[in-house]
Amino acid sequence: xxxxxxxxxxxxxxxxxxxxxxxxxxxxxxxxxxxxxxxxxxxxxxxxxxxxxxxxxxxxxxxxxxxxxxxxxxxxxxxxxxxxxxxxxxxxxxxxxxxxxxxxxxxxxxxxxxxxxxxxxxxxxxxxxxxxxxxxxxxxxxxxxxxxxxxxxxxxxxxxxxxxxxxxxxxxxxxxxxxxxxxxxxxxxxxxxxxxxxxxxxxxxxxxxxxxxxxxxxxxxxxxxxxxxxxxxxxxxxxxxxxxxxxxxxxxxxxxxxxxxxxxxxxxxxxxxxxxxxxxxxxxxxxxxxxxxxxxxxxxxxxxx
Amino acid sequence: xxxxxxxxxxxxxxxxxxxxxxxxxxxxxxxxxxxxxxxxxxxxxxxxxxxxxxxxxxxxxxxxxxxxxxxxxxxxxxxxxxxxxxxxxxxxxxxxxxxxxxxxxxxxxxxxxxxxxxxxxxxxxxxxxxxxxxxxxxxxxxxxxxxxxxxxxxxxxxxxxxxxxxxxxxxxxxxxxxxxxxxxxxxxxxxxxxxxxxxxxxxxxxxxxxxxxxxxxxxxxxxxxxxxxxxxxxxxxxxxxxxxx
Numbered sequence: 001x002x003x004x005x006x007x008x009x010x011x012x013x014x015x016x017x018x019x020x021x022x023x024x025x026x027x028x029x030x031x032x033x034x035x036x037x038x039x040x041x042x043x044x045x046x047x048x049x050x051x052x053x054x055x056x057x058x059x060x061x062x063x064x065x066x067x068x069x070x071x072x073x074x075x076x077x078x079x080x081x082x083x084x085x086x087x088x089x090x091x092x093x094x095x096x097x098x099x100x101x102x103x104x105x106x107x108x109x110x111x112x113x114x115x116x117x118x119x120x121x122x123x124x125x126x127x128x129x130x131x132x133x134x135x136x137x138x139x140x141x142x143x144x145x146x147x148x149x150x151x152x153x154x155x156x157x158x159x160x161x162x163x164x165x166x167x168x169x170x171x172x173x174x175x176x177x178x179x180x181x182x183x184x185x186x187x188x189x190x191x192x193x194x195x196x197x198x199x200x201x202x203x204x205x206x207x208x209x210x211x212x213x214x215x216x217x218x219x220x221x222x223x224x225x226x227x228x229x230x231x232x233x234x235x236x237x238x239x240x241x242x243x244x245x246x247x248x249x250x251x252x253x254x255x256x257x258x259x260x261x262x263x264x265x266x267x268x269x270x271x272x273x274x275x276x277x278x279x280x281x282x283x284x285x286x287x288x289x290x291x292x293x294x295x296x297x298x299x300x301x302x303x304x305x
Numbered sequence: 306x307x308x309x310x311x312x313x314x315x316x317x318x319x320x321x322x323x324x325x326x327x328x329x330x331x332x333x334x335x336x337x338x339x340x341x342x343x344x345x346x347x348x349x350x351x352x353x354x355x356x357x358x359x360x361x362x363x364x365x366x367x368x369x370x371x372x373x374x375x376x377x378x379x380x381x382x383x384x385x386x387x388x389x390x391x392x393x394x395x396x397x398x399x400x401x402x403x404x405x406x407x408x409x410x411x412x413x414x415x416x417x418x419x420x421x422x423x424x425x426x427x428x429x430x431x432x433x434x435x436x437x438x439x440x441x442x443x444x445x446x447x448x449x450x451x452x453x454x455x456x457x458x459x460x461x462x463x464x465x466x467x468x469x470x471x472x473x474x475x476x477x478x479x480x481x482x483x484x485x486x487x488x489x490x491x492x493x494x495x496x497x498x499x500x501x502x503x504x505x506x507x508x509x510x511x512x513x514x515x516x517x518x519x520x521x522x523x524x525x526x527x528x529x530x531x532x533x534x535x536x537x538x539x540x541x542x543x544x545x546x547x548x549x550x
Contacts, residue, residue, distance in 0.1 A: 006432075006434065006435070007432070010429055021417055022417070208417065210416075211417060214414070214415055215415070215426070215430075216399075216402075217375060217413065218402065218426060218427055218474070219399045219400070219401075219402030219403035219405075219427075219431070220399060220426070220430045221430070222399075224429070224430060
């Protein structure tokens with residue numbers, strides 16, 4: 001049978017009719033595909049959460065070098081400039097003693113006792129400091145040893161990296177662990193999802209093995225037999241994709257505030273609303289591919305003439 | 306024109322069948338060879354009406370299966386319209402089958418399609434247009450007297466009704482050759498007579514009909530060429546035959 005418009009329409013119609021008449025089998029197959037696609041969508045969400053969480057945690061990590069109280073503003077600025085020129089440093093922020101006091105006062109505005117204590121003290125008890133942030137959190141260790149050995153180490157009173165060191169290395173471990181684990185979990189679950197979907201579609205088609213045999217005996221070409229099944233598979237995919245979007249978005253909407261309460265920088269609702277088009281394409285193309293590929297492989301097994 | 310040229314069909318099997326069934330072939334250890342056809346030479350001209358008779362297992366069905374390449378011969382050649390069916394490439398087999406209408410003993414209707422769709426399928430396969438399908442299917446369903454049940458599924462039809470649909474499907478694309486393998490095996494006398502009348506009418510319009518049957522009434526009412534088979538061989542070939550076994 002040659003490939004023309006009339007045959008194409010016929011094959012699509014026939015696939016749609018098969019789908020309607022196989023509604024129970026179709027229901028099961030679509031159910032499995034929905035599960036598979038939900039796993040994919042869930043993995044996307046998981047990746048978003050872990051990535052944003054790690055980024056926000058890493059952003060919070062920095063090194064603060066407190067300067068001795070006798071260091072002048074000018075000297076401090078020079079040091080800041082030198083450090084800022086080291087590669088791998090994303091920025092250096094100089095906070096003068098006055099600025100530190102200002103910030104301190106602002107932070108404790110409501111606490112009268114502290115305000116009074118500062119007033120009674122007469123002079124500024126705070127040190128000037130340099131907030132240093134590196135592009136990669138692994139740089140901090142070498143940055144600290146550089147600061148300790150540098151010519152201006154005499155100006156530095158103390159570096160509070162050591163207090164953060166355990167936190168930093170723990171975040172790094174979690175971060176790389178999550179990335180590797182996420183990829184592994186994604187791989188394993190996708191293989192399982194594909195196998196289950198394939199098997200379900202195969203069973204659906206197996207139940208029509210005799211029909212395929214009869215079509216062959218009546219002289220139907222392979223394309224004529226396979227076409228409706230492929231269309232049926234694509235319809236499974238489209239419906240499964242639709243169901244996934246209908247299930248997934250409310251879940252995101254409901255869980256997003258909870259996750260945000262836990263990790264403030266993660267806003268799943270905003271993320272998935274922003275990427276709705278991409279999610280739509282991703283879910284539908286995955287669903288259709290899954291349905292079509294499974295059908296093609298399954299029918300092929302019964303089309304040996 | 307159909308020609309069978311020294312056609313032999315053998316099946317290999319292991320000895321799970323009682324010995325008596327395997328006596329036609331050689332018996333070597335646990336393996337035996339079952340010879341369904343044994344050097345069949347046969348020629349069927351265009352527009353002939355041929356009945357093939359013989360007891361169960363005589364090779365009638367195997368002979369018909371060769372014509373649509375459902376089975377390939379172990380030895381010999383089968384020619385349909387000068388085409389050697391034996392050498393046909395897989396991709397060419399559907400074209401052979403579209404030239405031939407087949408009525409199967411067990412109907413072989415598509416259970417997920419309605420009566421109308423079953424008949425229409427044979428036309429879709431040959432690439433007919435929607436208008437032609439609409440016209441021809443209705444016409445053929447009227448001929449076999451099934452126009453009232455065209456929207457029924459096979460499981461909603463009786464044996465006789467299913468067979469009429471099967472006949473309609475075999476006819477609708479106006480094949481040059483019509484094969485009927487025990488088309489009346491599941492029918493009562495009245496339905497049997499109707500089907501045979503139908504086959505003869507089709508033959509009058511110029512279609513070669515090959516009818517395999519072990520039903521005396523069927524063959525005698527046709528009163529045409531009768532080929533008698535037994536144990537995979539053609540034992541008798543009469544131009545104006547009667548059922549005689």
